Amino acid sequence: METLLQQIVNGLVVGSVYALVALGYTMVYGILGLINFAHGDVLMVGALVSLQVVLFVQKTWPALGAFPTLLIALVSAMAVCMAMGYIIERTAYRRLRNAPRLAPLITAIGVSFLLQTLAMIIWGRNYHSFPQLIDTTPLQPIAGVFITPVQIIILLSSACLMTGLILLVTRTKLGRAMRATAENHRVASLMGVDTNKIIATTFVLGSALAAIAGVMFSTNYGVAHYAMGFIPGIKAFTAAVLGGIGNLGGAMVGGIVLGLVESIGAGYLGSMTDLCNLPVWAQTANLQETCSNGGSFELLSSNYQDIFAFVILGIVLIFRPTGLMGERVSDRA
Amino acid sequence: MKHTLIALAVLGVTSGLAQAQEVVKIGHVGPLTGNIAHLGKDNENGARLAIEEYNAKGVTIGGKKVTFQLVGEDDAADPKTGNIVAQRLVDAGVKGVVGHLNSGTTIPASRIYNQAGVPMISPSSTNVTLTNQGFATVFRTMANDAQQGSVIGKYAATKIGKTVAIIDDRTAYGQGLADEVDKAVKAAGGRVSSREFTNNQATDFLAILTKIKSQKPDVIVYTGMDAQGGPMLKQVKQLGITAKFVTGDGGCTPEFIKLAGTAISDAAFCTQAGLPLDQIADKTFKDRFKKRFGADVQIYAPYSYDAAAAIIEGMKAANSSDPAKYLPFLKKVDFQGVTGEVAFDAKGDTKYGAITMYQFKDGAWVALK
Amino acid sequence: MNELAEAVPWLGSRNPKAARAFVLALMLIAPLIAVMAGNTWVRILDFALLYVMLALGLNLVVGFAGLLDLGYIAFYAVGAYTWAFLASPHFGLHLPFWMVLPLGAFFAAIAGLILGAPVLRLRGDYLAIVTLGFGEIVRIFMNNLNHPINITNGPQGINMLDSLHLFGWDISRNLQITESFRINSLVLYYYVFLLFVVGSVYVIRRLQVSRIGRGWAAIRDDELAAKAIGINTRNMKLLAFSMGATFGGVAGGLFGAFQGFVSPESFSLMESIAVLTMVVFGGMGNLGGVIVGAVALSLLPELLRSFALPVQEAIFGHVLLDPEVLRMLLLSLAMILMMLLRPAGLLPAHARYSKPELATAGKGKA
DSSP states (O other): OHHHHHHHHHHHHHHHHHHHHHHHHHHHHHHHOOOOTTHHHHHHHHHHHHHHHHHHHHHHOTTSOHHHHHHHHHHHHHHHHHHHHHHHIIIIIGGGTTSOTHHHHHHHHHHHHHHHHHHHHHHOSSOEEOOOOSOOSOOSOBTTBOOOHHHHHHHHHHHHHHHHHHHHHHHSHHHHHHHHHHHOHHHHHHTTOOHHHHHHHHHHHHHHHHHHHHHHHHHHHOEEOTTTTHHHHHHHHHHHHHHOTTOHHHHHHHHHHHHHHHHHHHHHHHHHTBGGGSHHHHHHTTOHHHHGGGOOOBSSOGGGHHHHHHHHHHHHHHHOTTOSSOOOOOTTO | OHHHHHHHHHHHHHHTTTSOOEEEEEEEEEOSSSTTHHHHHHHHHHHHHHHHHHHHHOEEETTEEEEEEEEEEEOTTOHHHHHHHHHHHHHTTOSEEEOOSSHHHHHHHHHHHHHHTOOEEESSOOOGGGGGSOOTTEEESSOOHHHHHHHHHHIIIIIIOSEEEEEEOSSHHHHHHHHHHHHHHHHTTOEEEEEEEOOTTOOOOHHHHHHHHHHOOSEEEEESOHHHHHHHHHHHHHTTOOOEEEEOGGGOSHHHHHHHGGGOOTTEEEEEESOOGGGSSOTTHHHHHHHHHSSOOOSSHHHHHHHHHHHHHHHHHHTOOOHHHHHHHHHTOEEEETTEEEEBOTTSOBSSOOEEEEEEETTEEEEOO | OHHHHHHSTTHHHHOHHHHHHHHHHHHHHHHHHHHHTOHHHHHHHHHHHHHHHHHHHHHIIIIITOOOOSOTHHHHHHHHHHHHHHEETTTTEEOOHHHHHHHHHHHHHHHHHHHHHHHTTOOHHHHHHHHHHHHHHHHHHHHHTTSSSOSSOGGGOEEOOOOOEETTEETTSOEEOSSSOEEOHHHHHHHHHHHHHHHHHHHHHHHHHSHHHHHHHHHHHOHHHHHHTTOOHHHHHHHHHHHHHHHHHHHHHHHHHHHSEEOGGGGOHHHHHHHHHHHHHHOTTOHHHHHHHHHHHHHHHHHHHHHHHHHHHHHHSSOSSOHHHHHHHHHHHHHHHHHHHOTTOSSOOOSOTTSHHHHSOTTSOO
């Protein structure tokens, strides 16, 4: 039971980071119908910029406490990423808005490579250790579950950010303009919405979220690296599609579901497929010797952790081709 | 390069007219770009130092004064590139090769050298498969994974505890070493509580560590690189796991200590193939290296030095630099290298491989006696 | 062939016949020129031809049928592992190439169907992520199927694969014709691969102008309309996936035989993206473009390796950007700029192959 609870907590923490990144994918997709492949790399830039700022602040004003330092780093990372998001949209995507579908996707992959290469030139190929500003030693365990202050902060702040974003989209004028643009560019611009501005704003917002996720990621795991954005990027993209791409609620659900599936899957798949737990099978397969003395014969195990996401995605899409919470749209949408 | 030229000029003058000059090319391959470029350069420098020292001493083969020349290539630690540069060396007519650095590139490249009949000695590829391919031209001067794995497994299962959980990173290196550890733990009477897996790009290990925690092992062995090992140790502590942590040579670096941050304590161990630098036979090697290249020895340079030396010793014994002629003599070399005695067994593995165990103490890895 | 000839600058548009002869001659003597610079370059050309075959196969799926596939390398892996299972000491099987290659192609085609069937209903972007996932699933399984039962030998890969024996003649050995004259095995491989490429181009050309090819073009241009005029879009899409996969499977088998060693790291997502880039860079849907794209992008890194280092050393006195970084930088910039400036690639496809008068190769043999 303790183990299960612990796995759920682990899954929630990872899942909320996925969800935060997935929101960026889904916002851009909802409005432009574009998979912004470079989104994961914006996360990486956010993490590395904040690392640079933290090191700088610690050197110049060593007296400053951990929280203010992190805050300064976070704000500067967000500023850099927002500017970058704007520039990317302006230079790489805007001209392709009416191009065939594949063109912007290739550009996006190109931008992703470019960001990684530039980061590699600037920060080198080594893994950098991210200073431990917030305590990562666990608190007093509750019901046998260990949780660290960083993890609590991640859970709380992502919950706040997601709520904030939903309020922004559903309750404000900007949000209404965004929804209108997503529905139909041309009609929205006829109704007096500056669609170019709205699209740019969406990119900037998404990049800010990615920057926050990047800082969270690095504070939690204590590492930063030029290729660190790739895996969370792919996972978050999967989460966004799983939830129904273009749907904010879906991205959150997708992220959390993915986090839980990965963590519980890695934790239990091994013992579930352990032939030693199925005496009949073990006997037919002649495994007595392997199974004796607490041995095991696990067909699948944590080595398949990285494909759970894709398998779940495949299954969901077969039954609901537009994701868990996506709207059912016709072919011509 | 300059030194070689000067040496050439000097030798040219002294050898006079009676003896014609002969240049023998020896290749070196390692990653000079990429993640572990510093290790590749280190290996190359080791081989270079050996060649320069032999040139300075003067070597006569087949009645002719011979000058050795190092041809360095970069394989970027990538198997396909490794094959291409291996071909390039064969084209260049090298008589022997020191390299490659990683098992993943050495194994496919060894086929090309074998086809061309060029002997190759890797100073640092530890995968067992390398010398099990039945290639007569393949050698190494470093203890292999089986030897390292058995040291880790035995130490973990007898000196630290009884039950061992093993995590590997699913790379050729990590998986090979993990299998050897698994065998050694069982052989030493210990129990492997579970085998778990991650990958070489992962950052979150909480799920597998939580599972391991529920089985309460005494030791967690991780076979993989420092970039994952450091953060993993951090998460071990985060989950309140009290098991000791042992990692192989991939984690035996200062980088590991940095990445583990405050989580590292004297409950962390690592192993390294080869002797610690202050224990190798030739005590002056470190200083000679530093004086020549202005850089400290990273890890494998002494083994690379011995690999180059073995090729030259083989040629001297055969009195020929023709690979086909000196290969039988290379198999039989037995000489005092900088790391100690150098000799190969029938498969081409080193006869005298040493493994050292380290423990974390006062901010650094300290060799255990 | 026609498209390739058109690609020859200046000559292509003025004298197509001469251009064709030029392309043909270049293909035939390329390894003989390369061998002068060393066997290394012949080996690089051999790899380039394998990439051409991959790009041709992927072009079938992406360029002709308009189905974005980000996991194409999986079929290459299936072909290579088929060779490794059936022609290596791993299972002790040593079947001849004329059994292994078709089997590899067959298994790849099956894999194509397995991928194709569930994703038929998905639209463009959903398709992209599912195919990407498929590629990763295949790679991860190959990386892990050594535990608890050893099937693929895991990350260690499978070594000592049989080389290509053509009718009892091992082409990985140098061919000794007379005492002093011998043909290098790498050159032999080049011609064998060239034969396969020419064969593929021939088959693909036929397909392109056939009912099937035109059906694919119709689906790519407008799926709903294609359905409305009676094209069985489901079967057509499945056919595209499995046909494309077949070429990947054959290329994979040849790769296994040539390299003699397969391991899962050769089949990463990056490779899929690299092949896709070749297709898009050269010009989706245009065979000549795809070939040019594949050759150009597989030679680029090697050219950089040979020239970027000495040039940088000469200018700056030391190496500023290592070739790997430079390659990534150029590749990413090329991808972005190409799409912005020439979204249809280096050699764009003809307006539409739906129009038969453009497609039929009446002006000369293809």
